[in-house]
Amino acid sequence: MTNKYLKIFNDIVDQIESGEVSTNSLLPSENELRIQYDTSRETIRKALNLLAQKGYIQKIRGKGSLVIENGKFNFPVSGLISFKELADKMEGSVRTIAHDVSLIKPTPYIQKQLQLTNKDLVWQVIRTREINGKKIILDKDYFHQKIVPELTKEISEDSIYHYLEKELNLPISFAKKEVTVVEPTAEDRQFLDLEGFYNVVVIRNYVYLEDATLFQYTESRHRPDKFKFVDFARRNH
Amino acid sequence: MTNKYLKIFNDIVDQIESGEVSTNSLLPSENELRIQYDTSRETIRKALNLLAQKGYIQKIRGKGSLVIENGKFNFPVSGLISFKELADKMEGSVRTIAHDVSLIKPTPYIQKQLQLTNKDLVWQVIRTREINGKKIILDKDYFHQKIVPELTKEISEDSIYHYLEKELNLPISFAKKEVTVVEPTAEDRQFLDLEGFYNVVVIRNYVYLEDATLFQYTESRHRPDKFKFVDFARRNH
DNA sequence: AAGTGGTCTAGACCACTTC
DNA sequence: AAGTGGTCTAGACCACTTC
Known part of the structure; x- marks a missing residue:
């Protein structure tokens, strides 16, 4: 699987779950991430939109991507899981x-x-x-x-x-x-x-x-x- | 609000809910929709991805966008609704x-x-x-x-x-x-x-x-x- | 071979926030 | 004015389905 945006998504999920990036802080901007992962902005945005959809971040226009607190809800009965x-x-x-x-x-x-x-x-x-x-x-x-x-x-x-x-x-x-x-x-x-x-x-x-x-x-x-x-x-x- | 992909999304939702396009049939291809709505393919894809996420269609590679049956579940307690x-x-x-x-x-x-x-x-x-x-x-x-x-x-x-x-x-x-x-x-x-x-x-x-x-x-x-x-x-x- | 959707790019213009 | 994310474009290459 050579799927750039999923790799970026998983990479950032790991950083959030390991505490490497902390709750209530901002991720690097889309432009910085674009350079960091050597890709286009739309690919970064695909990864970030997935993170937002799953409740990891909240995107705020003009400011950036805020890592939101999810600690007490990390018991994923929702969705499809065995x-x-x-x-x-x-x-x-x-x-x-x-x-x-x-x-x-x-x-x-x-x-x-x-x-x-x-x-x-x-x-x-x-x-x-x-x-x-x-x-x-x-x-x-x-x-x-x-x-x-x-x-x-x-x-x-x-x-x-x-x-x-x-x-x-x-x-x-x-x-x-x-x-x-x-x-x-x-x-x-x-x-x-x-x-x-x-x-x-x-x-x-x-x-x-x-x-x-x-x-x-x-x-x-x-x-x-x-x-x-x-x-x-x-x-x- | 001049939001092309949301207009396309709402337009197709209306067509599905009114029965104008029927369950188990395919939507027009992305290329046809692109011409029909006079826009780019990525904008069409944004609208279609929203439809998939909300359970209206299932995208099948090589085939098209299948309208899926949602009749008995049209009671949206899920999500955020008052x-x-x-x-x-x-x-x-x-x-x-x-x-x-x-x-x-x-x-x-x-x-x-x-x-x-x-x-x-x-x-x-x-x-x-x-x-x-x-x-x-x-x-x-x-x-x-x-x-x-x-x-x-x-x-x-x-x-x-x-x-x-x-x-x-x-x-x-x-x-x-x-x-x-x-x-x-x-x-x-x-x-x-x-x-x-x-x-x-x-x-x-x-x-x-x-x-x-x-x-x-x-x-x-x-x-x-x-x-x-x-x-x-x-x-x- | 032709048609379908999936991914990715490089660029543009815009609205909002910060300073 | 500079930096942020939101939308949109036109094009490319690919994997899968159909005939």
Whole structure:
């Protein structure tokens, strides 16, 4: 990958995250960065716009690019990230248990969610996520068999996303997400350590490839006390 | 505002939302659009990249810009949007009641959230949102007095964001958001029609101006059955 | 081979901030 | 007046898709 603006972006992210450039200070100007990285101004601007979009800097006209404080929000549940990637950043011991990995004829509900025809089969993966010995999250994943021909328990207990991207070279591109709060089902009570909680948080995820085909539907069901969602948003004027 | 790429962006959004260009069809190529709008390709690309970022299109190399289906997700709770703007798009009757609009010495908790000194005062606004006659949302807003010198009950029952942006010309720029689920407080029980629900969804919002100053802290407390959060996310490779 | 989008360049003019 | 970021241009070369 010879992608200049991404290299510059990553370089500056590293500088911010390592504390090499400090919060509330200004980055070098676009003109200085242009000279420093031996490139054109538009390429620098591409890197800086990415930094702004991800909440690292705030660009202020006439002044420069201000590094903004992001310390207490560095827990990126927002966006598209797999549980494995997330767990790597978390405190406490974390374990994934795959209860069921099987190729099934989809229920009408799943068939509708994944927009399948009557002949399509899906991989169903039922997993729980244990944090510090408690079953906190129930993940139900459904994958279009035409796109994911094979899945195993081993893969499901490691990282399915890693397998899809690195082994199958499936380019995961975007997702639509919906968060609601509902009463626990019998299944939730069976698989989770609910300890008297009266609600579960349900995150429905519809995941698409780069060619815009829908290939995965996921329900991630969380015990409410352990659920936290953070987001960084820019206002559209 | 003579902003070519935003005009092109809005023009294409209108075409998509009115159904003039249909889902699963390709937009004209960048080269065709360049001629059509009499501009340069980079300007067209700026407009198309905005469309991609907001989930209207998926760009596919070698093929074109595919209009993607967004119908069932056109309820934009995600991002930065005020309740008034949201209510305008919602079904059912909606009413805002301001219970308290006053200039106070902040509690230690609020002082910490807004990073205030001991001498700063804040405007406190306590509002409930009624949907179809039920009190569903309790909003607690705190504004830095130095930035918002004056607030009234009338403004609070209309749209504070509209007042801040159009009257005070405050450029609202970005926000950090946190969603959790907690047990109702006595205050929640007093102000909301909880009807036996055991949890409330709490959305904490830290709102910043264009010069990156923090000026507002909000807690929006929702009855769980009426809460829904939708999001469109692109994966970072 | 022709058409598509992705990256990069060197330059221009402008609005805003600082001094 | 000098420095900052925001927008726009016209052109180049490349990777991928289609035929």
